[in-house]
Structures are given as C-alpha cells and as structure tokens.
Amino acid sequence: MEQPPPRETTSLPATVLAEEQQSVTPAKPVTTSEITIGVHKPTWLTVVQRLAYALIGLLLFVLALELLKRGAAGYGKLLVEQLNITSLGSALGFGWLLAYIFLSGSPVAAIAVAFFTSGTIDGLQTFTMITGSRLGASFIVLFVGFLYHLRGHRRAASVAIGVLALLTTAAIYIPALVLGYWLLQSQWIGVMTATVDSPLNSVIDVIVDPVVAFIVHISPDWLLLIIGALILLSAFSLLDRAIPDVPGGQSVFGKVGQLLYRPWAMFLLGALITSFTLSVSVSLSMLVPLTIRGLIRRENALPYIMGANITTFIDTLVAALIIGGAAAFTIVFVEMMCVTFFSLVILLLCYRPFARIVLGTEAFIVSSTPRLIGFLGLIFAIPLVLLFVRW
Numbered sequence: 001m002e003q004p005p006p007r008e009t010t011s012l013p014a015t016v017l018a019e020e021q022q023s024v025t026p027a028k029p030v031t032t033s034e035i036t037i038g039v040h041k042p043t044w045l046t047v048v049q050r051l052a053y054a055l056i057g058l059l060l061f062v063l064a065l066e067l068l069k070r071g072a073a074g075y076g077k078l079l080v081e082q083l084n085i086t087s088l089g090s091a092l093g094f095g096w097l098l099a100y101i102f103l104s105g106s107p108v109a110a111i112a113v114a115f116f117t118s119g120t121i122d123g124l125q126t127f128t129m130i131t132g133s134r135l136g137a138s139f140i141v142l143f144v145g146f147l148y149h150l151r152g153h154r155r156a157a158s159v160a161i162g163v164l165a166l167l168t169t170a171a172i173y174i175p176a177l178v179l180g181y182w183l184l185q186s187q188w189i190g191v192m193t194a195t196v197d198s199p200l201n202s203v204i205d206v207i208v209d210p211v212v213a214f215i216v217h218i219s220p221d222w223l224l225l226i227i228g229a230l231i232l233l234s235a236f237s238l239l240d241r242a243i244p245d246v247p248g249g250q251s252v253f254g255k256v257g258q259l260l261y262r263p264w265a266m267f268l269l270g271a272l273i274t275s276f277t278l279s280v281s282v283s284l285s286m287l288v289p290l291t292i293r294g295l296i297r298r299e300n301a302l303p304y305i306m307g308a309n310i311t312t313f314i315d316t317l318v319a320a321l322i323i324g325g326a327a328a329f330t331i332v333f334v335e336m337m338c339v340t341f342f343s344l345v346i347l348l349l350c351y352r353p354f355a356r357i358v359l360g361t362e363a364f365i366v367s368s369t370p371r372l373i374g375f376l377g378l379i380f381a382i383p384l385v386l387l388f389v390r391w
Helices: 014-024 032-038 044-082 088-102 106-118 123-137 139-150 160-186 203-218 221-242 249-253 255-261 263-277 280-285 287-292 298-311 314-323 325-349 351-366 369-387
Strands: none
Touching: 044 203, 044 221, 044 280, 088 106, 088 123, 088 369, 106 123, 106 314, 106 325, 123 139, 123 160, 123 280, 123 325, 123 369, 139 160, 139 221, 139 280, 139 287, 160 287, 160 298, 160 325, 160 351, 160 369, 203 221, 263 280, 263 298, 263 325, 280 287, 280 298, 287 298, 298 325, 298 351, 314 325, 325 351, 351 369
16 A cells, blocks of 8 residues: 655744744733733822812912902992992892902992991892892802813813803892892891901911902002912912812712712802802802812702802801991891702702703803803893892
C-alpha cells in the first residue's frame, strides 16, 4: 500500500508564535482596585480647597450685592424725592420699583417703616409698600441668572430660576396682600406690644460691613455699581470651583440628597438660610449656581423660595420696633403671618397642583425669547402703572 506523502511543515517565526500564544491565553481578571485607579477621589486637600472657595465666594457674593445696593440707593433717593405717594396702589408700585432699583427688598421695607413713623404714609400704605418691596426683591435672582447666562450658561438653566422666584413670590404675596389688608382694615388685630434694644445683624454682616463701609467712603455711587459687578463675577468664579461636578445629580448624596426632593425639607432650608443671612436676595440668588450645576432642581427650589420669603421679615420686624414702635411692628407682623398662612396652606393641601401650575408657567415663559421679553416688560409695566394709581 502506498503511503501518503508526509505533511509539509512550515516553521513560523518566533514573534508570530508568541503573538498566537498571547491571543489564546485567557485574559487576566481585572480587579476592582485596577478599575478604580482612574477614578478621581477627592483628597482632604481638595475638600479644604473647595470649602475655602465656597466661603470666600459667599463673602464676595454678599459684598458685591451690598455694593450694588449702596450704589443703586443713591439713585433711588432721587426717585423718593420726586414722587408723591398718596394711595395704596401707588405705595405698592413705589415699593416694587424701589426694590428693583435697590436690588433688595429689605432697605425698601425699612424706608416704608420710616415713612410711617414720620407720618408721610399711613398704616395701610405702609403695608402695601412693604408688599411691593417683597414682590420686587426677587428681581435680583433674575439679574444674577442673566449674568450667569452672559458667562456662557444656558438660558433655560440660568434665567429660569429668577422667573420661578418672581412667579412664586407673586403667587403667595398677592393673596397675602388681600388677607392682610382685610385684617388691618377691619381692625381685628390690635397694636402688639414688643420691645427690642439693638438692630439684628447676621454673622456675615459683621465681616462684610466694614469692607463695604470703606469702599463706600472712597467711591462714588456710579463706581460702586461697577465694583459690585466685577466682584460678583469673581464670586461666581469661586463658587463654580467650590461646587463639584456631580454625575447623577442628588443621588450622589444618598439619603441626605433625597431630602432635597421633600418640599418640607427645602421649605425649612430656605427659611433657615434666610434667617442666617437676613437677606432673601442672598439666599435666593444662591439657587442660581446650585441649579446650573444640577445640585438642586427647579421643582425642588420652589418650596425653598417659599420658606425664604417668610423669614426675610425678621430684620424688618426688628427695624420696625426700633424706628416705628409697636404700631409698625404690628403691620410687618401681620404681613409675615399672612405670607406664612398661605405658604402652609399650599404645602399642606395643594402643593402638587400649585407646583405644576408655577413650573408650567415658568417653562412656558423661558422656552421662548419673545415670551421672556414680554414677561420682563410686564414685571416693569405693572409697578409703573400702579405708581400713578390714586386709589
């Protein structure tokens, strides 16, 4: 039998054999430690740096707002001298516009109390002027959001929180205005007795006020506006560095982050921060960088705004006692209680429908440039019209 020819063998180069052996060799299991090598874990130094950025950024933020208020106040005094406030409607519009000019509601509320003490306006006019100051105080949030938009952030993320603050404030304060007017007009509430010895200052005021006083002393009003804007931009930069990039939003915080979804928790947080800063302008403006970075969603910011709008009356209550006595205190206290009443009613009975309506309105306004321009025109036109109402 003929044998088959032997198979011809071909010798492969050593490098090829080595590559084939590597290709068939099972891959080495990847350990968890090897996977996490590329993941950045913040060290204690990083945490300290972020805390320092946050603290310095917050102080600069408050400093900038105070300088903007002082600079704008110089022009607000001209308006005070020229206009004759003789009715409830004109007092409401006057307080509203002054809050726009001062970029804050607290000094306008103090002016209203001073007018009441001097007999320039009566109690009901004081009440409506303070209401107007609170309606206009949220404008600073829209202003801050617009500055963030100029720095390259999306309009829907930066401007929307300002629109939300204005809508939420109006939704609470307008019915509170009606209830408070009825209570004061019907004289159901008598003059309350209370005493106070000294003005109320926050911890931040103790640090910032000397710096503000020095800058105000050496600078004219128009330069204060420029310096305040530049410091505000610097504060934004530091706050951006302090806030970490958080993938997955609030879930990274675990159970603590879940509290941000609870309306009561955010309501109390807004009230607490405003009690500490004694400025709704500061506490609400802080929402802008937090919402842009995804740490707080706009729907969770709504109860925060409601809480902040209550405790913002603390400094006004003290100021009323110092310069206006028990009668002025009663006016401010009635307004604070009316705002608290409607806020609690909404949280307890109809928060979900209320949130859907307000958030839907905010989305409708911000999603279109013409509608946003129209909204801006409306929030200026309403107090201007009220300013000339003589009833």
